[in-house]
Amino acid sequence: xxxxxxxxxxxxxxxxxxxxxxxxxxxxxxxxxxxxxxxxxxxxxxxxxxxxxxxxxxxxxxxxxxxxxxxxxxxxxxxxxxxxxxxxxxxxxxxxxxxxxxxxxxxxxxxxxxxxxxxxxxxxxxxxxxxxxxxxxxxxxxxxxxxxxxxxxxxxxxxxxxxxxxxxxxxxxxxxxxxx
Amino acid sequence: xxxxxxxxxxxxxxxxxxxxxxxxxxxxxxxxxxxxxxxxxxxxxxxxxxxxxxxxxxxxxxxxxxxxxxxxxxxxxxxxxxxxxxxxxxxxxxxxxxxxxxxxxxxxxxxxxxxxxxxxxxxxxxxxxxxxxxxxxxxxxxxxxxxxxxxxxxxxxxxxxxxxxxxxxxxxxxxxxxxxxxxxxxxxxxxxxxxxxxxxxxxxxxxxxxxxxxxxxxxxxxxxxxxxxxxxxxxxxxxxxxxxxxxxxxxxxxxxxxxxxxxxxxxxxxxxxxxxxxxxxxxxxxxxxxxxxxxxxxxxxxxxxxxxxxxxxxxxxxxxxxxxxxxxxxxxxxxxxxxxxxxxxxxxxxxxxxxxxxxxxxxxxxxxxxxxxxxxxxxxxxxxxxxxxxxxxxxxxxxxxxxxxxxxxxxxxxxxxxxxxxxxxxx
Numbered sequence: 001x002x003x004x005x006x007x008x009x010x011x012x013x014x015x016x017x018x019x020x021x022x023x024x025x026x027x028x029x030x031x032x033x034x035x036x037x038x039x040x041x042x043x044x045x046x047x048x049x050x051x052x053x054x055x056x057x058x059x060x061x062x063x064x065x066x067x068x069x070x071x072x073x074x075x076x077x078x079x080x081x082x083x084x085x086x087x088x089x090x091x092x093x094x095x096x097x098x099x100x101x102x103x104x105x106x107x108x109x110x111x112x113x114x115x116x117x118x119x120x121x122x123x124x125x126x127x128x129x130x131x132x133x134x135x136x137x138x139x140x141x142x143x144x145x146x147x148x149x150x151x152x153x154x155x156x157x158x159x160x161x162x163x164x165x166x167x168x169x170x171x172x173x174x175x176x177x178x179x180x
Numbered sequence: 181x182x183x184x185x186x187x188x189x190x191x192x193x194x195x196x197x198x199x200x201x202x203x204x205x206x207x208x209x210x211x212x213x214x215x216x217x218x219x220x221x222x223x224x225x226x227x228x229x230x231x232x233x234x235x236x237x238x239x240x241x242x243x244x245x246x247x248x249x250x251x252x253x254x255x256x257x258x259x260x261x262x263x264x265x266x267x268x269x270x271x272x273x274x275x276x277x278x279x280x281x282x283x284x285x286x287x288x289x290x291x292x293x294x295x296x297x298x299x300x301x302x303x304x305x306x307x308x309x310x311x312x313x314x315x316x317x318x319x320x321x322x323x324x325x326x327x328x329x330x331x332x333x334x335x336x337x338x339x340x341x342x343x344x345x346x347x348x349x350x351x352x353x354x355x356x357x358x359x360x361x362x363x364x365x366x367x368x369x370x371x372x373x374x375x376x377x378x379x380x381x382x383x384x385x386x387x388x389x390x391x392x393x394x395x396x397x398x399x400x401x402x403x404x405x406x407x408x409x410x411x412x413x414x415x416x417x418x419x420x421x422x423x424x425x426x427x428x429x430x431x432x433x434x435x436x437x438x439x440x441x442x443x444x445x446x447x448x449x450x451x452x453x454x455x456x457x458x459x460x461x462x463x464x465x466x467x468x469x470x471x472x473x474x475x476x477x478x479x480x481x482x483x484x485x486x487x488x489x490x491x492x493x494x495x496x497x498x499x500x501x502x503x504x505x506x507x508x509x510x511x512x513x514x515x516x517x518x519x520x521x522x523x524x525x526x527x528x529x530x531x532x533x534x535x536x537x538x539x540x541x542x543x544x545x546x547x548x549x550x551x552x553x554x555x556x557x558x559x560x561x562x563x564x565x566x567x568x569x570x571x572x573x574x575x576x577x578x579x580x581x582x583x584x585x586x587x588x589x590x591x592x593x594x595x596x597x598x599x600x601x602x603x604x605x606x607x
Contacts, residue, residue: 081522092205092540099212100547145507152526156539156559163543164555171552 054099057107061098064108065090068115082122085151089118089158097162101170110162121154183512186505193502194521200495200536201524203488207381208541214384215548229342232317233334234264234400238307240300242325243274245442249325250283253290258334265290266314270307271300276325304393305409305416312400312408321397326442328356329395336437337397347402347429348420350379351395351437360445365557366564367443367450369546372554373537376545379433387485388425389433393417394441402429413467415460422468422486428477450564451571458493458575465490492536496565496572499525 069090073083093114098107125147132143235253239246246267253265267280269292280292293314295307312320319338323329330336333351340349352375355368382389391398393416406423413419421431444450472478472486506522537545539558546554581587 096208096212096540096544100544141511145510148522149526153559156562159539159543160555160558163547163558164552167547167550167552167555171550 054104057098057104058094060104061094061107061111064111065094065115068112072115072119076119078119078122079126081148081151082118082125085148085155086115086118086122089114089155092155092159093162097166100163100166102166103169106166106169110165114158114162117154117158121151125150183509186509186512190502190505190509190521193498193505194524196498197495197502197524200488200492201538203485204378204536204538204541207385208377208544210381210384211377211548212544228335229339230259230262230335231319231338231341232262232264233258233319233321233338233397234266234315234317235321235323235334236266236268236308236311236315237323237325238268238270238304238311239272239276239280239325240270240307241272241274241276243272243276243279245326246276247279247283249323249327249329250280250290252328252331254283254287255331256329256334257332260289262317263289263334264315264317266293266311267291268293268295268307268311269300270295270302271297273297303411303414303416305411305413308416309408309411312403315400318400319397320400320403322394323439324394324441327353327395327439328441329439330437333395333437333439334397336434340432340434341397341399343430345428345430346399346432347424347427348391348396348398348431350389350391350431350433351439352376352379352433352435353392353395354438354440355443356440357442357445362560363447363450364443364445365554366560369542369554369557369561370537370564371443372545372549373542376435376548377541378537380435382485383433383435385481385485388421388482388489389431390489391417391421391424391431393420395437395439398424399429402427413460413463414456415464418461418464418490419467422464422472422490425482425486426468426471426475426477447567450567454568454571455575455578458572459579461490461493462576462579465494493572493575495536496568497576499565500569500573 069083069086072078072086078086090111093111097110100107129143132139237246237249237253250265250267256263265287267284267290269277269280277292277294280290284290284292291314293311295301295310300307308322319341321334321337329351337349337351340346353371354375355364355371358364358368379389381387396417398420402424403420406420406427409416410419410423424431444453469487469490472483472490475483478486503525506525510522539561542561543555543558546558
């Protein structure tokens with residue numbers, strides 16, 4: 001860097017042409033002709049969620065998760081990948097979303113609904129397995145390889161829908177509280 | 181023999197993926213646990229630590245955006261007698277220099293450092309090093325030209341420097357032009373997971389928050405002691421993060437201090453930006469991993485987190501490798517344990533975006549920001565992962581070939597900024 005010649009040029013460049021005033025140039029630089037003097041971002045979320053500790057919610061959620069997993073695995077006989085995914089979903093859902101704001105009933109219903117969706121998804125996949133069994137080995141193999149992905153799709157989708165629902169209801173309760 | 185080797189390899193790979201998953205699960209839990217406590221720096225009156233600050237804005241062909249950030253510099257709440265703003269016009273061919281000069285004439289705390297076409301364009305690190313020579317103040321704060329900080333961002337950031345062990349402080353980056361298209365929306369999700377959860381958790385757990393190179397401040401005395409920015413590294417920010425920590429100082433993160441950026445708007449621009457980040461991060465891995473392990477200034481958990489942070493851009497490559505090895509094993513010898521690990525693969529595929537932000541981490545970050553509609557886009561993050569595989573693989577190949585051939589990686593392969601983000605700035 002020693003050979004780099006640098007000079008501080010506050011005065012070396014004539015930046016105002018005869019036809020362009022300083023304020024025009026400034027506006028041009030701001031990339032808009034009517035930029036307000038005071039700037040403020042308008043769409044950045046300022047309503048950061050403050051959470052309340054919810055130990056009771058966690059305990060209830062854990063009980064529901066254990067019960068739902070037990071029912072699904074013992075009575076409906078899902079396979080190992082699906083069991084793994086269900087347990088994974090229950091663990092994530094209970095430990096993370098049950099600590100968020102929102103009613104216990106709402107969260108519990110979402111958890112139960114998640115397990116039902118997971119079970120139905122598994123049922124659909126098993127039906128497909130049954131159908132594609134006759135379609136030849138190569139198709140069957142591709143299906144088996146992709147199966148874990150198919151298993152996860154419902155978790156991610158349900159996860160995003162659930163958080164959207166919880167976030168929405170949390171906002172609604174805030175608005176109701178503030179209007180009261 | 182082949183099967184056993186593949187099995188071992190597959191177990192190691194999935195073990196590494198699992199380590200990242202556990203790390204980010206702990207991060208997410210930590211942030212949720214602490215979310216009820218409103219942490220932050222109180223800058224509303226009272227006694228504040230207000231050292232003198234020099235703001236560096238390196239700019240190369242940033243005519244579309246430079247005016248906006250310079251105007252913002254005039255609106256900062258920080259006392260102007262303690263502020264110096266240095267625009268480094270790094271050999272621009274557009275009107276960047278003219279706009280900067282215009283502001284410098286109007287405001288006495290704004291200076292312009294002109295680097296001509298012959299000497300400019302050697303990379304952001306070179307531009308920053310040139311700027312530091314002009315800096316007169318105790319704290320060096322960097323902004324990219326497309327950034328748009330909160331008015332009181334400096335107050336919030338420098339408050340952390342009241343602790344003499346703090347060497348660098350990072351602000352939160354939020355995407356300004358998010359509504360433009362799907363790319364900007366997905367980048368915004370990555371940023372949310374990366375900053376609102378990942379950086380915040382590392383701050384709360386006393387690990388190593390990453391100094392992002394922009395919207396971040398560093399002690400000038402420390403920077404000079406470290407010899408400035410390393411111009412041979414593409415990710416000069418990550419490099420500085422580790423040099424600060426290895427020197428025995430802390431890097432801190434302030435979530436309340438927000439700075440808005442103009443995100444890339446096309447997949448092509450995304451490729452260029454992420455390729456630079458990935459290659460730079462990988463350079464840092466090879467430069468620092470052994471130093472991190474041997475350091476006496478880092479605790480055990482900092483070392484583990486530091487290594488995971490350094491290796492984060494290898495994950496898409498490793499996930500691809502484990503996918504290939506897994507398929508091979510599937511045909512050769514599918515065992516029970518294999519099926520369990522195999523089920524982990526798709527989770528990792530939904531995780532390798534941004535700073536290895538899994539879908540649950542991004543979702544929680546978006547929730548904590550109080551946003552609802554953005555949640556619906558979380559499943560689409562799989563596309564950014566799929567895109568990150570060739571990006572990181574190419575970056576790795578380029579890095580290896582540059583090492584073998586002794587060539588230097590492109591340094592100012594910079595992102596072009598359209599200025600579209602300006603339309604989201606209004607009263």
